[in-house]
Amino acid sequence: MEKQLLAALQHGFMQADVNMPQAFIPKLINNLPGESLLSYLQAELSTATSFTFAVAFVTEGGLLMLKSQLADLAARGIRGRLLTSTYLNFNQPKVFRELLKLSNVDVRIVADGNFHTKAYQFNHDGYQTVIVGSANLTQTALKMNTEWNVRLSSLNQGDFAQQIDTQLINLWTNAEPLTPQWITTYAENYQTPSRPQVINTKQILPKPNAMQTAALLAIQAVRQRGADKALVVSATGTGKTYLGAFDVQQVKPQKMLFVAHREQLLKQALQTFRAVLGGPASDYGILSGSQHDMRAKYLFTTVQTMAQPATHEQFDPSEFEYILIDETHRAAAPSYQRLLAYFTPTFLLGLTATPERMDGFNVYELFDYNLAYEISLQVALKEDMLVPFHYIGVADYQQGDVTIDDATDLQHLVADERVNYLVAKTAYYGYAGEQLQGLIFVSRTEEGQVLAEKLTARGIPSMYLGGQTSQAEREMAIEQLTHGQLKYLISVDIFNEGIDIPSVNQVVMMRSTQSRIVFLQQLGRGLRKEPNKAYVTVLDFIGNYQQNYLIPQAFTAKATTDKDSLRMQLRVPEVTGVSTINFEHIAQERILAAVNSVKLDANRALQLSYQQLIHKFGRVPSLLEVYRDGTLDLNTVLTKFKTYPAFIAKMTKELAPAISAEFQQQLQFVSQELVLGKRPHELLVIQALLDNNMVTTLELMAVLSGVYQSPETLDSIARVLAIKDYYTALDRKKYGVAPLVNWTGDVWAFAHQLSPFEREYLSDAVQTGLAKITSEFNLQQQFTMYQRYSRKDVLRLLNWQHDLPSLDIGGYKYDEATNTLPIFITIDKSEQQAADIAYENTFINRQTIPFFSKPQRTLQSNVEARLYDADKHHVQVEVFVKKSDDEGKLFYYLGPALANQNTSIEVQLFNERKQVQQNFVRFELLLEHEVPFDLYQALSE
Numbered sequence: 001m002e003k004q005l006l007a008a009l010q011h012g013f014m015q016a017d018v019n020m021p022q023a024f025i026p027k028l029i030n031n032l033p034g035e036s037l038l039s040y041l042q043a044e045l046s047t048a049t050s051f052t053f054a055v056a057f058v059t060e061g062g063l064l065m066l067k068s069q070l071a072d073l074a075a076r077g078i079r080g081r082l083l084t085s086t087y088l089n090f091n092q093p094k095v096f097r098e099l100l101k102l103s104n105v106d107v108r109i110v111a112d113g114n115f116h117t118k119a120y121q122f123n124h125d126g127y128q129t130v131i132v133g134s135a136n137l138t139q140t141a142l143k144m145n146t147e148w149n150v151r152l153s154s155l156n157q158g159d160f161a162q163q164i165d166t167q168l169i170n171l172w173t174n175a176e177p178l179t180p181q182w183i184t185t186y187a188e189n190y191q192t193p194s195r196p197q198v199i200n201t202k203q204i205l206p207k208p209n210a211m212q213t214a215a216l217l218a219i220q221a222v223r224q225r226g227a228d229k230a231l232v233v234s235a236t237g238t239g240k241t242y243l244g245a246f247d248v249q250q251v252k253p254q255k256m257l258f259v260a261h262r263e264q265l266l267k268q269a270l271q272t273f274r275a276v277l278g279g280p281a282s283d284y285g286i287l288s289g290s291q292h293d294m295r296a297k298y299l300f301t302t303v304q305t306m307a308q309p310a311t312h313e314q315f316d317p318s319e320f321e322y323i324l325i326d327e328t329h330r331a332a333a334p335s336y337q338r339l340l341a342y343f344t345p346t347f348l349l350g351l352t353a354t355p356e357r358m359d360g361f362n363v364y365e366l367f368d369y370n371l372a373y374e375i376s377l378q379v380a381l382k383e384d385m386l387v388p389f390h391y392i393g394v395a396d397y398q399q400g401d402v403t404i405d406d407a408t409d410l411q412h413l414v415a416d417e418r419v420n421y422l423v424a425k426t427a428y429y430g431y432a433g434e435q436l437q438g439l440i441f442v443s444r445t446e447e448g449q450v451l452a453e454k455l456t457a458r459g460i461p462s463m464y465l466g467g468q469t470s471q472a473e474r475e476m477a478i479e480q481l482t483h484g485q486l487k488y489l490i491s492v493d494i495f496n497e498g499i500d501i502p503s504v505n506q507v508v509m510m511r512s513t514q515s516r517i518v519f520l521q522q523l524g525r526g527l528r529k530e531p532n533k534a535y536v537t538v539l540d541f542i543g544n545y546q547q548n549y550l551i552p553q554a555f556t557a558k559a560t561t562d563k564d565s566l567r568m569q570l571r572v573p574e575v576t577g578v579s580t581i582n583f584e585h586i587a588q589e590r591i592l593a594a595v596n597s598v599k600l601d602a603n604r605a606l607q608l609s610y611q612q613l614i615h616k617f618g619r620v621p622s623l624l625e626v627y628r629d630g631t632l633d634l635n636t637v638l639t640k641f642k643t644y645p646a647f648i649a650k651m652t653k654e655l656a657p658a659i660s661a662e663f664q665q666q667l668q669f670v671s672q673e674l675v676l677g678k679r680p681h682e683l684l685v686i687q688a689l690l691d692n693n694m695v696t697t698l699e700l701m702a703v704l705s706g707v708y709q710s711p712e713t714l715d716s717i718a719r720v721l722a723i724k725d726y727y728t729a730l731d732r733k734k735y736g737v738a739p740l741v742n743w744t745g746d747v748w749a750f751a752h753q754l755s756p757f758e759r760e761y762l763s764d765a766v767q768t769g770l771a772k773i774t775s776e777f778n779l780q781q782q783f784t785m786y787q788r789y790s791r792k793d794v795l796r797l798l799n800w801q802h803d804l805p806s807l808d809i810g811g812y813k814y815d816e817a818t819n820t821l822p823i824f825i826t827i828d829k830s831e832q833q834a835a836d837i838a839y840e841n842t843f844i845n846r847q848t849i850p851f852f853s854k855p856q857r858t859l860q861s862n863v864e865a866r867l868y869d870a871d872k873h874h875v876q877v878e879v880f881v882k883k884s885d886d887e888g889k890l891f892y893y894l895g896p897a898l899a900n901q902n903t904s905i906e907v908q909l910f911n912e913r914k915q916v917q918q919n920f921v922r923f924e925l926l927l928e929h930e931v932p933f934d935l936y937q938a939l940s941e
Contacts, residue, residue: 005127005155025845027151029131031142034932037135037149038065038142038580039572041120043937044129045069048122051080052168053137056116057090058082060098060432061139061535061578064390067102067429068582074104075585082107083171084137085115086186093187094434096178101428108175109182117171118149121164128161129153139388139535139578206276208246211383212239215373219247222372223347231328231350231367234375236521237502237528238385240351241269244324245276247349248298253321258300259339260326263288264475265500266300269326273298287311307335312342321346328352332361340366353524355616356517362615369618377520377527378557381576386527388535388579392429393551395586396510396543397421404543406512413443414450422451422510423458425539431506432534437481439504440490441522443511448490451510455488462488469494493518495525502528506537512545519554535578542587548594555581558630559609561600564788564887567592571938596886601636603650610651620648623675624768634772638671645761657757665736667761669723672734675769678793680707680779681717683769685741685748690763694749707779712799712818718743719801727803786935788890789880794822798878806889810854814863820876821867823925824891825851827939828884837909837918843940846930848900849881853921858906864921868899879925883939892935897925 008024029037045051045066073080082105084091099107120131133149135141154161176182208216215232222230234240248256258269263286270284277283277298285293287301294314306312323343325331328350331340340348348367355363364371380386396404397418404412412418431438440462442448448464455462463477463486474494480486482503489495492511504526513519526536542548552569553560560566570588573581583591609632613621616629623644627634641647643664645656659667674682681704688695688703695703697714704713719726721741739751754762777784782797789797791806798820804813812823827841843849857864866873877898880891903924908917931939 002155005153005158008153024127024153026153029133029147029149029151031144031147034934036143037131037147039933039937040131040151041066041142042069043933044120044122044131045073047124048073048078048080049125050078050123052083052121052172053080054083054117054119054121054168054171055137056085056087056118057136057138058084058095058099059136059138059534060092060095060430061388061390062137062142063095063098064392064429064535064537065139065142065580065582068392068394068584070102070105071428072585074102077104079104079106081105081172083110083115083117083168083175085110085112087113087115089191089193092192093183093190096183096186098430099178100180100183101430107178108172109178110171110175112174115171119164121168123156127153127155128164130164139390139580143578143580205278206242206245208243209239209383209385211375211379211385212243212246215243215375216246216250218373219349220250222370223251227368227370228346229348229350229367230370230372231352231355231364232373232375233352233355233371234373235377235380235386235527236353236500236524237387238375238380240353241272241326242276244269244326244349244351245273248273248322248324249277251322251347253346254297255320256298256322256324257306257320257343257345258298258324258326259303259306259336260300261303261330262471262475263302265326266302268500270298270300273300303330303333303335303339307338309338312339315343317342317344319343322349323347324349324351326351328366329354329356329363331363331366354517354521356612362618364616365618369616371616376557377524378576381527381579384577385529386524387529387533388577389523389527389538390535390579391523391538391540391575391581393540393542393581393583393587393591394425394429395584395590396541404541406545406547408543410444410446410450413447414454416454419451419454419458422508422541423455423460425541426506426508429537429539431537433505433532435484436487436506437501437503438488438506438508439495439501439522439525440488440508441495441511442490442492445492447510448492452488452490460488461486462490464490465494466491467494495522500528501525502530503533504528504536505533506539509538509540512543513540513547513550513554516550516554516559519550523554540587542583542590544590544593546594546598548591549598549600551591552595559633561633561636562888563595563600564882564890566595567883567887568938570595571941572934601633601640606632606636606640607651620652622768623764624771627768627772634768635676638676642668643671643761644765659755659758659761662736662738662752663754663758665734666723666738666740667758667765669735669740670762670765670769673720673792675765675772677769677796678773678777678787678789679797680770680773680777681709681713682720683766683773685717685721686762686766687770689741689748689750690759690766694747697743697746697748700748708782710782710799716796716799716801720796726801728805730805731803783878783893783895785895785929786892786932788882788892790889790891791822791824794824794878794880798822798876811851812854812863812867814866814875818876819874820878821863821870822878822880823851823897825849825879825881826883826885827881837911839909843931843936844924846933846936847927849879849894849925849927851923851925852909853923855911855918855920857921858919859904859921861921867923868901868904868921870898877925879927881939883941892939894927894929894931896928898928900924900926 005024029040031037118133118135122129129151131149131151133147135147135149141147219230260266266286266288274284283297285296285299287293287299288305320343323345329352350367399417402412442451445466452462452464465474465477477489478501481489507526509522523538552566555569570591575581612631613629626632637647641650649656684703685700722739723735724732724737727735742749742751777787791809792803795803799818800815801817812821814821825841829839839852841850853864859865859868866875870877877896879894879897881894882891905922907920907922909920911918
């Protein structure tokens with residue numbers, strides 16, 4: 001330990017190329033991508049034996065970011081302390097009540113009015129680490145703000161550690177314990193910090209935000225091409241009603257009709273439209289119930305009223321130039337159909353957050369497939385259109401052998417023990433603001449009814465609302481929730497869409513995730529912005545559900561069947577802004593088990609996704625449209641079915657247009673190797689030939705001018721497109737030996753004439769590959785840092801003259817022609833490898849990883865000598881790493897590296913299977929760049 005800390009000091013303050021374990025290196029921590037302070041705190045907590053936080057300011061959101069991990073630590077018996085203050089009255093009374101909920105954290109209040117500390121201390125076996133700087137325990141400080149924090153480690157007997165301990169002991173000794181009585185007194189005297197008021201007498205008219213501006217341009221483009229209908233799909237809370245008003249503002253119709261399914265929505269919409277459009281109150285009217293403003297310029301009606309013949313026949317069919325249908329996914333109902341059959345507007349706009357329907361009705365078809373614009377939940381969060389969320393995957397209740405799963409009996413779902421567990425967990429994780437306004441989603445009606453009764457009996461007023469509940473009863477229940485008479489509304493699915501309760505601050509999911517769409521709908525119930533609502537708490541009670549794998553899928557921007565991506569989403573969740581995704585340990589294990597066991601490329605799931613696309617486009621979409629839409633996973637389509645035409649034939653049971661057997665093989669080659677590959681060069685050549693039939697080398701160099709090249713690149717492209725000159729015998733059996741492109745003299749051309757169908761298929765594949773590679777990779781560089789590559793990708797990007805089987809490459813391979821040496825490291829060896837030889841491939845720190853040579857090699861062996869002294873031999877060494885063989889064929893690119901000559905040595909390891917000692921070289925590879933902290937944590941876990 002002493003030697004490691006000495007090396008840490010030398011690394012941090014004297015000589016940066018000294019290698020030592022990452023935990024001890026002095027580190028400046030900023031909130032950078034993959035490097036947030038929150039990540040560092042979570043990493044330290046995961047190995048701490050105890051901890052102390054001394055922070056002046058604490059917010060509920062900042063505390064919530066760590067609560068799931070603190071709960072796991074409590075289960076392991078790990079305790080901590082927290083010191084905070086009343087400085088500037090920043091800490092609200094409620095946050096002190098939240099701190100009391102932490103069963104394994106003792107809390108004291110520093111009475112000194114000048115306490116402004118921001119320090120996080122972690123005790124480990126024999127040493128401690130402290131993070132000191134500018135960041136308080138708030139959600140913005142932990143993830144978003146520009147903060148400077150320094151991490152330092154010291155042996156317990158070191159002077160620095162003793163200084164920290166002395167200061168913390170003094171603060172702790174003189175601080176006042178946090179008690180309910182203390183909080184009561186504080187609350188009685190608490191005054192919200194005053195903020196200067198800005199008085200603005202000028203009326204500010206609403207203006208479209210960036211996303212609405214883009215949507216308005218898209219709708220206008222639909223009209224300009226002669227269409228009289230358009231559909232906009234926009235996530236809940238993103239301002240669909242304002243968008244409609246802004247579009248009416250740019251069209252300026254003589255009369256407009258706004259149609260909704262509830263009168264409450266009409267009143268809200270009228271206020272929005274008047275705020276945007278202005279004009280006298282007489283221009284606006286409501287047609288519903290007892291209000292019949294028949295002649296208003298802007299008329300807002302319920303579908304139930306307007307669909308009655310006695311009502312709509314009082315209007316001329318062309319009376320409304322502009323009709324807007326809110327929540328358009330409901331338009332399958334006969335009432336909507338009667339209304340739409342009668343009126344003939346100049347323009348019809350549909351707005352919905354949920355176009356997909358379970359009953360087979362095609363919303364897209366209703367609007368002639370004119371999908372003008374789409375705003376996803378992920379984009380809306382990124383654009384700050386929604387309130388942040390803190391999602392916590394909570395392990396569902398388990399008693400003895402009874403674990404909640406898809407087949408659990410009702411008696412276990414509503415057992416008193418499970419209800420008590422629910423109450424405890426929802427109280428522990430809490431909610432933003434002073435008043436709980438929650439939604440609970442359950443799996444069946446009976447469960448919801450009993451749960452409402454049992455929660456109410458425990459002093460938590462709750463009501464179940466089901467499909468049979470009248471609209472009036474629903475509206476009354478919502479009123480009671482917003483005014484504090486109810487704490488929870490419980491349902492199976494009626495709150496998935498169409499009901500707007502902006503003040504909801506806690507969403508509880510007590511059922512299995514059956515659909516990515518429904519999951520996002522229910523999550524979205526709490527995301528609408530509301531004054532004084534800093535975030536929404538989302539609690540997902542995770543049992544042993546077969547479809548738990550849908551949870552990490554739901555948080556990805558595009559559908560994926562790549563299990564490594566899903567595991568990474570669990571280990572290091574990616575989410576925009578200050579939102580967070582956390583899992584209690586047991587909940588995470590349950591989801592990982594589901595991911596590991598599920599068959600993600602099952603034909604049934606692919607068929608359902610394909611049908612969604614058919615509904616959306618009204619035809620068979622191109623492969624490029626499949627990729628851009630994201631409903632289907634491109635990798636699955638091409639890996640499982642070899643080509644897109646083969647996939648379509650399987651989905652539709654129809655024969656594809658005839659193409660030659662030779663081209664079928666070549667299309668498979670393009671799909672498998674180029675579209676799913678990582679190098680754009682071959683695709684650019686094919687695109688140029690599709691455009692011009694024949695190109696010269698000079699013309700081709702212009703085409704390739706925007707992408708990375710080396711002197712060997714052009715010859716490499718030619719060999720790859722010749723197929724037989726580059727690929728292995730096994731691949732040639734799949735792709736044939738006929739070249740796709742010939743390079744003769746100075747001219748490049750297709751090797752044979754392509755039919756119109758063949759050109760169409762090839763063009764679609766090429767455009768898709770280019771779109772994919774361009775969006776995911778930096779084309780100006782040979783490799784893109786921290787992206788994933790297969791061995792095949794790497795050899796092609798390095799311009800090797802021939803592809804090689806993976807077994808021939810193994811962990812590394814040197815190519816003399818290009819003087820390149822790619823290294824492929826699997827951190828967790830397979831059981832057989834681990835049993836044979838005790839490799840140790842765990843990172844030493846974020847810039848150093850050990851790597852073992854092949855057996856019976858020394859520092860004088862040809863390849864190993866080149867690696868050992870790569871600078872001298874000018875060898876290009878590139879490092880690729882994956883967690884385990886379970887992660888598939890793709891490795892994360894960690895950048896160029898050199899062997900540390902001071903620590904790379906010859907060793908002998910015992911081969912258990914062969915029962916012999918074997919010679920190896922143990923290299924320590926020094927990466928040119930530090931691995932981002934989150935990726936490092938995921939690979940090192």
